[in-house]
Amino acid sequence: MPEADGREHASPAVADAVIEERSRLSIVWVIPIVAVLVGTWLAYRAFTERGPLVTITFESAAGLEAGKTKVKYKDVEIGAVEQIDLSADLSGVVVQARLGREATRYLTENTRFWVVRAQVSAGRVSGLSTLFSGAYIGIDPSTEGRPQRHFQGLPVAPVVTSDVPGRLFTLRAKAGGSLEVGSPVYYRSADVGDVVASELDESGNHVTVKVFLRAPHDQRVRKNTRFWNVSGIDLRLSPEGLELDTVSLTSLLIGGAAFDTPKDQDPGGPVEEGAVFELYPNRRAMLQPKLTVKRPFLLHFEGSVGGLVDGAPVEFRGIQVGEVRNVRLEFDADTNKLRIPVLIELQPERIALNSGGAVVSIGMDEVRRNWDDLVARGMRAQLQSGNLLTGQLAIGLDFHPDAPPAKINWDAPIPELPTIPSPIEELKTGLSQFVKRLSEVPLEQVGNNLNKTLEQLERTLASANALIAPDSEAGSELRRLLRDLADAAQSIRLLADHLEQHPEDLIRGKGAE
C-alpha cells in the first residue's frame, strides 16, 4: 500500500481509532453464574434424593467398613454403610446405613438384613465375589408389617428369602443324620428345596427338620409322600451285590433329604403348608412297606455261616419273607459245644392271602398250627448262596419232603425252625468224604503188589524168550520136530497117492507087483 506508506511516512500524526459502543457488562460473568446454578442443583438433588437411614445391629463388624460397604439386593447396590459403632453394652456393633429413597417402603418389621461374606462350606460355596470386593449387607425386603428403621441383623444369610415362592414342611426323624440348615432337598435327584431348620424337639427323642420346597415342586408333596435322608453314601454289600445309593456329590458332603411317593402307592391328596412327615433314614427304609408284625425264629446250621450278615434276606423260593436279625457264636455250657444260632424275623405282612390282605390278623395258636403243618410237610431252612460274586449268603425256606422229620420247639424263648444242609454244604460234605476215603486207600501197598506182579511177568517172558532162542537146545529140537513133522506129512501124501491108484490095497494089503 504505497498510499498508506506514504501517509505514514509523510505525516507522523497518528491515526485515530474507530470507536464503537460496547456493552457494559462482561459476558464472562456467565461462567460463575452457571457454576453456581449447577452446584446448587446438584446439592438440591443430593439432598432430596437422600434415602432413609437405618440402623442394623450385628454381632460383629467383620468385613464391614464405614463409607465403603454396600447394601445390596439381588446384587444391585441400594445403599451404603455410613457409620459403624459399638453398641452401648458392647454386645455387638450398630451399623448405620443410608439406603436409596426407593427402599423406604420396604423397610418393615419383616425386613431382614445380614452380612454376605465368602462362605466355603462342604458342598456349598457362596459369596465368593466378596473375597475380592469385600463383604456387603444383604437385605430381604418385605412390604408387610409396620415400618421400621432399626433392625437386628441375622448372623447368617437366610436360606429362604421372601421373594422365593414355595412352602414349608416339617419332617420328624429319629436322628437328624447330617442334615443341616441349607442342606438340599431332592426330588428325583433334582434340587428343589432346602433345609431351613433342624432341631431336637423338646422330648429329645426326635429331630424336627423344616424344609422349604420351592414352587412348583412343593405341589409334588402329597399325603403319601415319603421323605428320606440321602446324607452320605449308602454303600453296602448285600446279597444283591454292591449297592451304592447316593443322590449327588453335594448330598455326600453336606447331606440332604429326598422325597417321592412309592410307585405302588396312591399319591394321595394335596397337603397343607407345614404338614408333618416322617423322615426315613434311607431310601431302602422308605421303599419297604411298613412292617409291624415280626415273627422271630432261631436257626442252627452245621458248618460255616461266613457270608451271612444282619439284614440278609430270608426268602421263600426267591421271594423275601423276612430278614436275618442276628448271627452270633454261642457256647452251650451243658453240652460243651459251640453253636451259631441265627436269629431271623419273618414278616408275614409280606405274604398276601389269596383272599386279599396279609397274614396278620390270625391268632398265635393258628400261627403255630400252620407252622407245624408246614414243617411236617418238609418246610426247612437252608443256607443259600445269595450272591456268588460277593459270597453273601441268604436263607432259603422251601419244602424238602424227603428231609428227616423234625418239629418246631415252641417252648423255647425263640422257636427253632429245623434246617437242612444247603446244597453247597451237601456238596462239600460229599466231597470231603470222598477225599477221606481216597486217603484211606493203601496206595503204597497197591504199588508194591503191582511191582511184584510186574517182576514175575518179566521173568516169565525172559524164560519164554530163552526157550525160543535159535541156538538153544529147545530150538534145535523144535526144528528137528518140525522136520520130522514135514517127513510125516510127506509119507502121508505118498500113502494117499498110492491109495488113490490102488484102492483095493485097503482090503487086500499091499501086494507085490
Added chain:
Amino acid sequence: MSEPEKALAARSLASCHDCALVVRLPAGRAHVAARCPRCGAKVHRRKVDSLARTWALVITAAMLYVPANIYPVMTVTSLGKSQSDTIMSGAIYLLQHGMWPLALVVFVASVLVPLLKLAALSGLLISVQRGSSWRPRDRTRLYRITEVVGPWSMVDIYVVTILMALVSLGQLASIEAGLGAVFFAGVVILTLLAAESFDPRLIWDRAEASHARS
C-alpha cells in the same frame, strides 16, 4: 511537552495487533471498543476487561475447588475391591504407606498450587483494583511464577487419564476417574485462563499513575 503529558500521550497510543498500525485511542472513556482504521481489527492497549474476566474465572475456580476436594478423584478397583480416593485422602494414603515424597508431590501439585494460584491471582486483582503501587516488580514476578507453575497442576489429571487407559482389566483391576477429577480439571483450566486473562501491565499502569500524580 512535559514528562506527564508525554506519558499520557504514550498511554493513549496502541499498536494494531493485526497490521501493527499505531492508532490513537480515545482517553478516559470506558465501555468502548476501538477498531483499527486500516484493517478493522480490534485495538486495545490493555487486555479487554482483564479485571472482570480474571475475577469471574477466579471465583468460578474457587467454587469448583470445593467439590474437587470432596468428590473422589479416582476409583481403583483391584480384584473386585474398589477404593475411591479424593485428592487429600490419596495424599494421606501415600503418606501412611511411607511414600512421603510422592505424597508431597501430590499435595503440592494438586492441593497447594491451585490454592496458591487462586490466592495469588486474587491478591493481584485486589492490589490492582485498589491502585496499589506496592512493589510492582515483585508483584509482576509473582504473576510470572503463577503463569509458569499453573499447567503443572494438570499432572494429576494426566496421571488419572493415563492410568484409566492403561489399567482396565475389568473386575481384576481397573481405574476410573471420579467426579472430583472433572471438577479438579475445571479448577486447573479456569485458573490457567484466569492467569491468561490477567494483564500484568495493569500493575505498572497504577504505579505509573501514582508516580505521575506525585
